[in-house]
Amino acid sequence: MPSPISLQNATDDLTTLLQRYAVRGPRYTSYPTxxxxxxxxxxxxxxxxxxxxxxxxxxxxxxxxxxxxxxxxxxxxxxxxxxxxxxxxxxxxxxxxxxxxxxxxxxxxxxxxxxxxxxxxxxxxxxxxxxxxxxxxxxxxxxxxxxxxxxxxxxxxxxxxxxxxxxxxxxxxxxxxxxxxxxxxxxxxxxxxxxxxxxxxxxxxxxxxxxxxxxxxxxxxxxxxxxxxxxxxxxxxxxxxxxxxxxxxxxxxxxxxxxxxxxxxxxxxxxxxxxxxxxxxxxxxxxxxxxxxxxxxxxxxxxxxxxxxxxxxxxxxxxxxxxxxxxxxxxxxxGVSAISSLRGSYAQNHKSLDDYYAALAAGRLPIARGVLLSAEDQLRRFIIMQFACNLKLDCKLLQERFHVTFAQKFADLLPALRQLQHDGILDISHEDITVTERGRLFLRNVCMLFDTSLTADQSRYSKVL
Ligand code: SF4
Structure with missing residues (x-):
C-alpha cells in the first residue's frame, strides 16, 4: 500500500504534467486534420x-x-x-x-x-x-x-x-x-x-x-x-x-x-x-x-x-x-458539411446549405474541399492512429507496412520521445512504443509529435486538457 505521502506526491506530479502538456491541438479524428x-x-x-x-x-x-x-x-x-x-x-x-x-x-x-x-x-x-x-x-x-x-x-x-x-x-x-x-x-x-x-x-x-x-x-x-x-x-x-x-x-x-x-x-x-x-x-x-x-x-x-x-x-x-x-x-x-473518408482521401461537402443545395440542384456531388493523402501522410496517419486507438506503435509492423526503420526515420524526435518516457507517458523499447496508463491523458500530445500539418495559428485548435 502506498503511504498517503506518496499518493500526494503522485497527484502533485500529475498536476505538474497536466500543466506542462496543456497546449492546443487536434482531436485526430482524421490525419491530416x-x-x-x-x-x-x-x-x-x-x-x-x-x-x-x-x-x-x-x-x-x-x-x-x-x-x-x-x-x-x-x-x-x-x-x-x-x-x-x-x-x-x-x-x-x-x-x-x-x-x-x-x-x-x-x-x-x-x-x-x-x-x-x-x-x-x-x-x-x-x-x-x-x-x-x-x-x-x-x-x-x-x-x-x-x-x-x-x-x-x-x-x-x-x-x-x-x-x-x-x-x-x-x-x-x-x-x-x-x-x-x-x-x-x-x-x-x-x-x-x-x-x-x-x-x-x-x-x-x-x-x-x-x-x-x-x-x-x-x-x-x-x-x-x-x-x-x-x-x-x-x-x-x-x-x-x-x-x-x-x-x-x-x-x-x-x-x-x-x-x-x-x-x-x-x-x-x-x-x-x-x-x-x-x-x-x-x-x-x-x-x-x-x-x-x-x-x-x-x-x-x-x-x-x-x-x-x-x-x-x-x-x-x-x-x-x-x-x-x-x-x-x-x-x-x-449531407451538408459531412466528411467522407475513402482509403486514400478525405472529401468534405459544402458547409453552407445554399452551396450544398445549388451543387445538387445542378446534378453535382456537393464537394467543397478535401485532400489526397501522400505516402508520407499515410505513414504518419498510421502512426498517429496506432497511438490514438491502440496505445502502441509496433515498430516491426511499421517497417513491414511502410518499409521504414522507426529510429532512422524519426531520429529527430528521439529527444522529445525520451522526455515523454521520462515523464511516465511512454514506455520505449527497441520493438515498440507503448502509451502508459497515465499517458492516456496525453495522447494528443504524443500524436502531435508526428503531425507535420499543424498550423502556426494555434487558436484554431482546442486545448488538449
Ligand atoms: S450542441 Fe450544437 S448541435 Fe448539439 S443540439 Fe446544441 S446547438 Fe445543436
Whole structure:
C-alpha cells in the first residue's frame, strides 16, 4: 500500500504534467486534420476515389449529417442550422435524396453497410415520418447488412425525443443510441441554454433498454460556466447511476473568435485552469472506480464494450464520429458539411446549405474541399492512429507496412520521445512504443509529435486538457 505521502506526491506530479502538456491541438479524428483540406480537391477527384472504392468487397460505413437544431446551445462548435421551421427538413430530405442517388450510382450497391451513423446538429429534428423516409431512401440505394454485427447508431437530443420515437428508431434498425447530457446542474444548463431535467434523460435510457438497444452512450462536458469539482461530482454520480456502456467526457473548447455565440458564456463564472484539472482528475477517478476503462481521447467504456475489446486486440480505429470498431475502410458521408473518408482521401461537402443545395440542384456531388493523402501522410496517419486507438506503435509492423526503420526515420524526435518516457507517458523499447496508463491523458500530445500539418495559428485548435 502506498503511504498517503506518496499518493500526494503522485497527484502533485500529475498536476505538474497536466500543466506542462496543456497546449492546443487536434482531436485526430482524421490525419491530416480538416484544417488542411484544400479547395483544389474537386468533385472529379472524389469521383475517382468512389470508382476505386466501388471495386472493393469490404464492408461500407455511412454517415448522414442532419444539421438542424431547434435552439442554440452556447458551447456548440458543430456545423448546425438553428430553426423551428419544419419545412427545412422537407427541403433537406429532397436534396439528400439526390445526393444518395448520385453516390449509389458511383459506388454501386455490392458492399454491405455494416455501420450507419446519424449525427448533427440534431438527427431527431426529423419527425417519425421523415426519419422513416430517410432510412427507406438509404436502404433502397445501398445494401444494409442484416446480420447481428451491424452497428446502426444515432445521436439523440433528450429534450426533443419521445419514447415512441425511440421505439420507431429501434424498428428502423438502429441498435445504438447516444444521449447528450453535458451537465446535470440546472444552473449550468441555464447558462449554456440547454435545459433538460435529468429525470427525463433517465427515463429515456430506461426506455432504450426496454426496446433492447444494444448500447447506450452519453456525452459530458467539463469546463462550462458554474462548474466546480463539487458540482460536477453530482453529474458524474448521476451518469454512473444510468450505467451507460460508453461515456465521452469532452473538454469544452472556448473558441469565441470562431464561434461568436460562445461569448454568451463569458458573463458567467468559468472554472479556471486548476479547477478544470481538478474536475478532470475527479472524473477519471470516479469513472475508473465505477469500472469504466479510460481508452484515451476523452472516452470511458465498460470493459466488455466492443471498443475496449478492439483496443485490447489492437484493432480499434478512429474516424470523424470518434472511436470505432470500423469494420469498413471507407466512410461515405452524406449531407451538408459531412466528411467522407475513402482509403486514400478525405472529401468534405459544402458547409453552407445554399452551396450544398445549388451543387445538387445542378446534378453535382456537393464537394467543397478535401485532400489526397501522400505516402508520407499515410505513414504518419498510421502512426498517429496506432497511438490514438491502440496505445502502441509496433515498430516491426511499421517497417513491414511502410518499409521504414522507426529510429532512422524519426531520429529527430528521439529527444522529445525520451522526455515523454521520462515523464511516465511512454514506455520505449527497441520493438515498440507503448502509451502508459497515465499517458492516456496525453495522447494528443504524443500524436502531435508526428503531425507535420499543424498550423502556426494555434487558436484554431482546442486545448488538449
Ligand atoms: S443540439 Fe448539439 S448541435 Fe445543436 S446547438 Fe446544441 S450542441 Fe450544437
Amino acid at each position: 480538416a484544417l488542411n483540406f484544400s479547395d483544389s480537391f474537386s468533385e472529379a477527384d472524389y469521383q475517382r476515389q468512389l470508382l476505386d472504392a466501388r471495386a472493393s468487397t469490404s464492408p461500407l460505413s455511412l454517415y448522414v449529417h442532419i444539421p438542424f437544431c431547434r435552439s442554440l446551445c452556447y458551447y456548440c462548435a458543430c456545423n448546425k442550422v438553428i430553426t423551428k421551421n419544419r419545412g427545412a427538413a422537407r427541403r433537406y430530405l429532397d436534396h439528400l435524396h439526390i445526393e444518395i442517388e448520385l453516390l449509389a450510382k458511383a459506388i454501386g450497391r455490392c458492399r454491405k453497410v455494416t455501420q450507419l451513423h446519424l449525427g448533427g446538429g440534431t438527427p431527431n429534428f426529423l419527425d417519425d415520418a421523415e426519419m422513416t423516409e430517410l432510412i427507406h431512401m438509404l436502404a433502397s440505394h445501398f445494401t444494409f447488412d442484416d446480420s447481428k454485427r451491424r452497428e446502426y447508431s444515432i445521436e439523440i437530443d433528450p429534450r426533443t425525443v419521445t419514447p415512441e420515437s425511440l421505439a420507431l428508431l429501434r424498428g428502423l434498425g438502429f441498435n445504438r443510441l447516444s444521449f447528450g447530457i453535458q451537465d446535470t446542474d440546472p444552473k449550468v444548463q441555464q447558462a449554456i441554454n440547454r435545459l433538460q431535467p435529468f429525470d427525463d434523460v433517465s427515463a429515456l435510457v430506461e426506455t432504450a433498454r426496454v426496446y433492447r438497444f444494444r448500447s447506450v452512450s452519453t456525452d459530458l462536458i467539463y469546463g462550462l460556466p458554474h462548474q466546480s469539482p463539487t458540482s460536477f461530482e453530482h453529474t458524474l454520480n448521476a451518469t454512473i447511476a444510468l450505467a451507460p456502456d460508453r461515456i465521452a467526457l469532452y473538454h469544452y473548447a472556448h473558441l469565441p473568435q470562431q464561434f461568436k455565440w460562445q461569448r454568451a458564456l463569458e458573463k458567467h463564472p468559468m472554472p479556471d485552469a486548476s479547477e478544470k484539472l481538478a474536475i478532470l482528475q475527479l472524473a477519471i477517478d470516479r469513472l475508473t472506480r465505477a469500472g469504466y476503462l479510460h481508452i484515451g481521447m476523452d472516452h470511458f467504456v465498460k470493459p466488455e464494450d466492443e471498443l475496449a475489446i478492439y483496443q485490447r486486440e489492437g484493432r480499434l480505429q478512429r474516424n470523424f464520429q470518434g472511436y470505432s470498431t470500423c469494420m469498413s475502410p471507407d466512410v461515405l458521408a452524406i
